[in-house]
Amino acid sequence: MDPKSLRYASTHEWARLEGDICTIGITPFAVEQLTDVIYIELPDVGDHVFAGDSFGEIESVKAVSDLFSPVNGEVIEVNDKLVDDPSRITADPLGKGWLIKVKTEPGTTLDHLLTWEQYEKQIASQGH
Amino acid sequence: MALRTPLYDWHTAHHGRMVEFAGWLMPLQYSRITDEHQAVRTAAGVFDISHMGRIWIAGPEALDLVQLVYTNNAATLRDGQVRYGLVCNVEGGIRDDVLVYRFGERYLMVVNAANREKILGWLIQHGSGRPVEISDQTGPTAMLAVQGPCAVERCQGLTTVDAAGLRYYHAAVGEYRGKPCLVSRTGYTGEDGLELIVDAALATQVWEEVLARGAQPCGLGARDTLRLEAALPLYGHELSEEIDPFQAGLGWAVKFDKGDFIGRDALLRRRDDERRRRVGLVLEGKRIARDGASVWRDGREIGTVTSGTFAPTVQRAIALAYVEPAGTAVGTEVEVDVRGQRERAKVVALPFYRRARS
Numbered sequence: 001m002d003p004k005s006l007r008y009a010s011t012h013e014w015a016r017l018e019g020d021i022c023t024i025g026i027t028p029f030a031v032e033q034l035t036d037v038i039y040i041e042l043p044d045v046g047d048h049v050f051a052g053d054s055f056g057e058i059e060s061v062k063a064v065s066d067l068f069s070p071v072n073g074e075v076i077e078v079n080d081k082l083v084d085d086p087s088r089i090t091a092d093p094l095g096k097g098w099l100i101k102v103k104t105e106p107g108t109t110l111d112h113l114l115t116w117e118q119y120e121k122q123i124a125s126q127g128h
Numbered sequence: 129m130a131l132r133t134p135l136y137d138w139h140t141a142h143h144g145r146m147v148e149f150a151g152w153l154m155p156l157q158y159s160r161i162t163d164e165h166q167a168v169r170t171a172a173g174v175f176d177i178s179h180m181g182r183i184w185i186a187g188p189e190a191l192d193l194v195q196l197v198y199t200n201n202a203a204t205l206r207d208g209q210v211r212y213g214l215v216c217n218v219e220g221g222i223r224d225d226v227l228v229y230r231f232g233e234r235y236l237m238v239v240n241a242a243n244r245e246k247i248l249g250w251l252i253q254h255g256s257g258r259p260v261e262i263s264d265q266t267g268p269t270a271m272l273a274v275q276g277p278c279a280v281e282r283c284q285g286l287t288t289v290d291a292a293g294l295r296y297y298h299a300a301v302g303e304y305r306g307k308p309c310l311v312s313r314t315g316y317t318g319e320d321g322l323e324l325i326v327d328a329a330l331a332t333q334v335w336e337e338v339l340a341r342g343a344q345p346c347g348l349g350a351r352d353t354l355r356l357e358a359a360l361p362l363y364g365h366e367l368s369e370e371i372d373p374f375q376a377g378l379g380w381a382v383k384f385d386k387g388d389f390i391g392r393d394a395l396l397r398r399r400d401d402e403r404r405r406r407v408g409l410v411l412e413g414k415r416i417a418r419d420g421a422s423v424w425r426d427g428r429e430i431g432t433v434t435s436g437t438f439a440p441t442v443q444r445a446i447a448l449a450y451v452e453p454a455g456t457a458v459g460t461e462v463e464v465d466v467r468g469q470r471e472r473a474k475v476v477a478l479p480f481y482r483r484a485r486s
Contacts, residue, residue: 035159038414038416038438059438062161064418
């Protein structure tokens with residue numbers, strides 16, 4: 001996946017909108033910061049997620065982080081393979097390591113999220 | 129401004145993820161915490177522990193001062209022996225947990241980084257008017273822990289001290305590159321290993337030499353998962369001025385028969401009190417119960433978690449907690465509130481991990 005084709009939240013989630021389906025994951029930077037991922041909790045299919053609200057959590061040896069949804073919508077698919085083996089997220093966070101797919105409300109855009117360039121600038125200022 | 133150990137530049141040049149711990153900038157990890165953990169369990173790892181306080185007590189009444197502030201018995205230490213104990217306040221609360229080393233009539237007290245100034249002040253306060261010299265040697269020296277089943281063998285010949293000949297909880301003074309050094313068979317990981325104190329100017333040299341001998345650099349992250357599996361308490365989590373040694377399961381380090389010491393009267397009163405005691409918990413699921421999580425039994429809150437992690441060797445989420453007497457028996461089923469969700473857990477015998485002794 002070309003990182004430039006995705007949009008980013010300042011809380012390190014990425015989003016891709018195809019039609020009204022939004023795929024959500026977390027960035028390689030976030031994965032690198034977590035290093036030892038041991039547990040990922042994701043919502044169930046049919047649950048509603050809300051922009052800016054937590055939809056799950058990702059736990060590493062050192063810390064637990066909330067996962068924030070960049071959009072409103074209904075969960076239509078969950079990456080169960082990650083729940084079974086959370087270490088999978090480290091291999092391909094922008095591709096096979098996606099977290100959930102959400103059916104968004106009509107008129108949803110990702111314009112409120114950061115572009116790749118803007119997100120890169122943010123993580124550079126975090127000292128990495 | 130956070131303090132830096134003599135190895136700070138090495139850490140930052142080698143991808144050490146630096147965090148502030150007890151007023152020091154320390155490496156949390158260089159690679160994955162679980163990989164560093166496994167290196168120590170299976171071979172050898174090396175930690176920069178220069179943040180630990182190193183306070184020397186000398187003079188004709190050095191032993192008397194140590195005995196006054198320390199719960200264990202320093203009078204029965206042989207030359208070169210090392211012993212764990214507590215420093216308590218008059219109410220019996222724990223001011224610090226320390227190692228005391230005896231070298232002739234001099235004593236070395238290794239204290240927690242967070243408590244260095246507090247303990248130094250305590251020693252100076254109680255040593256005033258006595259013929260004792262108290263010297264904080266933390267700054268002029270560096271301290272390394274080389275830990276793991278291969279640690280001792282890989283350090284053989286590193287200094288003039290015969291590492292393999294050192295007995296567990298014994299220490300010897302020798303030389304490294306012509307400068308005095310101290311080597312002890314001690315550690316905080318549940319594995320065999322050594323701790324070395326060297327001149328600060330030689331810190332990078334000895335560190336790199338230990339790496340060349342096959343030890344993997346390890347950070348505070350792995351130090352925490354290793355000590356938790358071994359159920360070793362950490363000051364600020366399991367230990368505080370509000371907790372006494374009996375609650376913490378450290379009653380074995382309190383010797384009432386050695387004579388008077390600060391906190392003795394209070395501890396004699398408190399030792400059999402019915403109150404919360406330290407236990408180990410293994411969680412059923414993978415979510416981690418961290419410091420502050422509440423422990424429940426039959427719909428009633430009975431305790432609090434003080435440390436928790438995912439234990440890489442045990443492969444379970446584990447925690448240390450203080451719980452009321454009714455919940456301390458091994459096998460007791462409890463629930464832990466992990467961020468608003470109850471998780472099932474069981475009280476287990478400590479430690480969670482014990483190395484196979486050869």
